[in-house]
Amino acid sequence: MSPIHAYRIHNDDRGYSAGIETLSSADLTSGDTRIAVDFSSVNYKDALAGTGQGKILRQFPLNGGIDCAGRIIESADPRFKPGDAVLVTGSGLSETVDGGYSTEVRIDHRHVIRLPKGWGPREAMILGTxxxxxxxxxxxxxxxxxxxxxxxxxxxxxxxxxxxxxxxxxxxxxxxxxxxxxxxxxxxxxxxxxxxxxxxxxxxxxxxxxxxxxxxxxxxxxxxxxxxxxxxxxxxxxxxxxxxxxxxxxxxxxxxxxxxxxxxxxxIASAGTERSIRERVWQLLARHFDAESLVALPVRETALQGLPEVFAQMLSGRSFGRVVVRIDGDAC
Structure with missing residues (x-):
């Protein structure tokens, strides 16, 4: 099984720290669905969590990133097959379970949403949480x-x-x-x-x-x-x-x-929204945004290595638009 590369956050006797680490599958929090992550995004909540300026994580260590989009590896939900394009936002990511700044995410199938038709994982994360x-x-x-x-x-x-x-x-x-x-x-x-x-x-x-x-x-x-x-x-x-x-x-x-x-x-409490409402919201978003209109929005891309700089810009009020995170294990 391939190693997992992730932006991991610690708070221990040595203090608060975060950075890219190589993990094994056993290091991830449990979940009945495994997702190979292609993209995540950066939200204000991610910046707070990644720097320790906000009490976001409820346990440590955890991988950062409250969003992810990618492909199903395996799932307990028969509606999902390996290779299906999916997304997860909120739902405990980077709060109670390992988040989307990782080449793999494990999550309960109840939180997984199929990608709207015509969208890729990058387009989904332009929206994200x-x-x-x-x-x-x-x-x-x-x-x-x-x-x-x-x-x-x-x-x-x-x-x-x-x-x-x-x-x-x-x-x-x-x-x-x-x-x-x-x-x-x-x-x-x-x-x-x-x-x-x-x-x-x-x-x-x-x-x-x-x-x-x-x-x-x-x-x-x-x-x-x-x-x-x-x-x-x-x-x-x-x-x-x-x-x-x-x-x-x-x-x-x-x-x-x-x-x-x-x-x-x-x-508007987005993090804990039940699945039936989540599906309605993503259907609404898909009615008003196609892939072409999404990529036309103000968006820039970073890798895991660029997260500290993005966090600093966001918390200082110097950021504008959306930042998507390319999750590329080969680049870690």
Whole structure:
């Protein structure tokens, strides 16, 4: 059996450390499905885990990477045959089980999703957890009667992975998008992705419990006062989806938007989503993105060796677009 090459994270008597290691099959956490990994991706959560700046891993050591896409080696699920193209996002990867920064992943078959037709593993990882989160937000909002006629959707953190993909996705789904960003140098690209307008962070902040209704709904990656301000400026029966807390976990809001305008606050918890919902989200994403449109997004590629630099850029706010990770055992 071939050796397994992985970006492995430790926290022991010598402190927090991470790097590429050669493992045996016996070193991996258990799972009834084995996947030969071709690509993974880099999310903010991966950067926190890989540097120790966030408490992401619940046990050590573990391989990093909350996403993976590749081919089935073997599975207890009869629906999967060796060679089938599949993906996994979240589902305990790099949290309770070894993650996708590895030439092989073992995972319970309940978390494995067949790749949408026409996509390769690289295209799937351009979306990854970030795209899945944006798709889950769109699904939940539409289930709660969000409609383009309600008005534009504000997307905060629009230059981050979730925000960028949400800007493109909501536009493709027929919504007007107002992208909110603190990086004006990327305004042109956000418009190319489908943003009707690009707003500054400050322009959406209000200290009023309810203000003029200007957004049909919102996808918020920021939290704190930004989330409270979006709630205060959403039209009657619009939805605000919350999926991040870049500026903090507090919510300095009142119940006024809920009881006067009927605004709904929807929580987006992508990591533990059950399989039936996962399949619906990936079907939704496949309806709006084909392989050609995915590769046209702002994407760069790295190998396992380049992860520390990517993590540093992401945590310092210097990254833009998506980073996919080519998992090439021969290069390790």
């Amino acid at each position: 970030a795209g899945f989160t944006a798709g889950l937000a769109l699904l939940r909002m539409q289930e709660n009667r969000q409609h383009p006629d309600l008005g534009p959707i504000a997307v905060t953190g629009a230059t981050g992975g979730v925000g960028m993909l949400a800007t493109a996705l909501f536009h493709r789904a027929g919504y007007r998008v107002h992208a909110v960003s603190g990086k004006p140098e990327h305004a042109g690209l956000l418009r190319q992705l489908g943003a009707e307008a690009v707003l500054t962070r400050e322009s959406v902040i209000t200290d009023k419990p309810m203000d003029k209704a200007r957004f049909g709904g919102a996808l918020d990656n920021v939290g704190g006062q930004t989330l409270a301000s979006l709630l205060a400026q959403t039209v009657p029966y619009g939805n605000v989806a919350s999926c991040g807390l870049v500026s903090g976990q507090d919510l300095p809001a009142t119940v006024m938007p809920f009881i006067i305008r009927g605004v709904s606050l929807l929580g």
